Amino acid sequence: MKILLVILSFLPFISLAQTADQVMTRANEKAKHKAYNEAIADFTKVISSTNNNIKAYQYRGNAYTNINDYASAISDFTKVLSAEPNNAEVYSYRANAYSNLKDYAGAINDFNKAIDLGLKTADMYHYRANAKINSGAYMAAVEDFSKAIVISPNSPELYEYRGVARANLNDNKGAIEDYSHALKLNPNNADVYYYRANSKGTIGDYTGAIADYDKTISMNPTNAEAIFYRGNIKTNLHQYKEAMQDYKRALTLKPNMANGFYYMAKAAGNAEDNKDAIQNFNKAIAADPTNAELYLYRGISENKRNDTTAALNDYARAITLNPEFSRAYQNRGDLRISIKDYRRAKTDGDSAVLYDADHDGYAYVTRAKAKTALQDTAGALADYNTAIQMNSKNTEAFTGRGEVRAELADYTGALADLDEAINLYSGYSYAYPARAKVKSKMGDRKGALADFKKQLEFDPKNQEAQLRLGKELTADHQYAEALLFFNRVITPATKNGKFYIARGEVMCDMGDYKGAIAQFNRASLVDTNMRSLTYANIANAEIRLKKYDAAESDLEKAITRDQNNDDAYFYRANLKMIRKNYIGAVYDYISVLLINPDNIKTYAYRGLAESFTADTQAMRLDFYRAIKLSPKEPANYILRARAKMNLKDYNGALKDFDIAISLNPNNEEAWYYRGLAKIEQSDKSAGADLGKALALGSTDAVDAVKRYSK
16 A cells, blocks of 8 residues: 655754654655564554654554554554544455454454445445355345345356355356356456366356366366366266376375375276275375275275275274265175175164164165065065155166065066166166066067167166067077077177077077087186086986986986076976876976075976876966966966966966967977867867978977878
């Protein structure tokens, strides 16, 4: 501030005053040249000699302000105001000093007085608005900035700062308008592009946010925060690799950025670069070893790398650091479900629910999954219902409830839930195979295939999805399509033995047993975990080749290597049926369902076996279950019809064959066995049925046609 002094040199008889004026002049010159400490010493001499020189207090207060001694400045300004209570300018000086000491209430009070006394300038409203922002009074700050803008409408700073205040009120649209106006007045302010980018990101305008961050960074390449937050926006857009590049660049500029390695690690995990994610979590943990969240997320990345032990250890560490960490219990529960440790998973689910702070329903989803695995379908449904009540957009809850309803054969309810899951988030790939399975059970093979294909659109490298699609094509007797599909997805680099098993199954159904056996052997060569399945599937081919002794030997090898191989028990049961060991077959079918309750085709096969043992009550119950669980599956009706033939109920058998043919007119088995049933009733149309079976490729029909012709 420029100070104008009048030196009264024409009063020689007041030598003391002349001396004081000279010292004041000298002090102001020193202050002008920023020698503030020397100026303060001179102002102090004047005050000591006159005591009532109010200007000396004012000027010394200004000098104290310039050396950041705000407490001393306030003391001097207070002295001035005690003598000049209407000095608006000094109130403004003291207000600024209070602001610098973060005494915003004192600052606002002094700004009020300065303005009330007539100092109604844009600067006064601006400075009072700043104090109000710093005290959290954002709405009042917006009002002051608006008053300042009326006085000074071409000041870009005022629009910039009002935008900041509006952003703090979550009025990001208003903030964006102010930032845009500020940039019209001054397009070279990198900070304003940065602020506008933040507001655009907050309202979900990610494209606009990135454009503004790009502009900021081009103007100021060392703005680490802008680079970092651009990474956050890219993460929201699922551009994880690009986000990681931004995080790395930001951390190079500012290595100690709060949570920098945490965000970079999460982006790496989302990009499925979990090795890099773990390395970054290691760095974050080294910097903050008591942060439970870091252990949780490192555990998630370890789990994705199938390092179960490390993941469980990290989840446990997170829980030790924070015994009420709901998400840690939830993730540990999910992991325990994946390793079939259902009871402890349910305990984790209980804890996740007990300490749930997010109220997004996911804690209940985890517990519901555990309850489902423990066959507590009523409890699972209750938890899924709660999850949906808490969060009506929880796609996992709708998917899970749909799966439980499907288990209870409530297919209408299941489809409604799975449709809703997909409507809420069409990119939620897991809901598609769940819905496909329901459609398959309802006989909607085309719908099932469409859903399996949809899953692969979103997740084209998902091997489980590829296997499901191939197997569904096989189940729909689209053998040529299934074989073409497996030939396309299996490459020399394929190390997942399940693919070779699945391709072998297709070849087996096509009658290429030699090729099928080669595929089964290939499976165990690339994946030693497939040895049990290899023996079981070779045995199935041998059964079709009528090499029963070899099949029996291979099935024993399969079961010896893996007593939980439900396919091996199923094929052995089929072999026992051929050898008329019906009771033994029943027991093997029981083993299949104990190992895998979802292998629902087994109910119908067991029903056929029970028809030979005359256990008609068990037979009827098994066929009831099979048809309830899969009402549009032709095989269920074919097997029940065959059971009825065993019991000499040919009329009942013919009705079931009719249903099977109506469900799938190209099923050669239905035509073949209906032809046999008609022969038993001396129905002359039997020959037409056998001919149809023969045309569809039934090898059994060849001999039957010859016998019938005779």
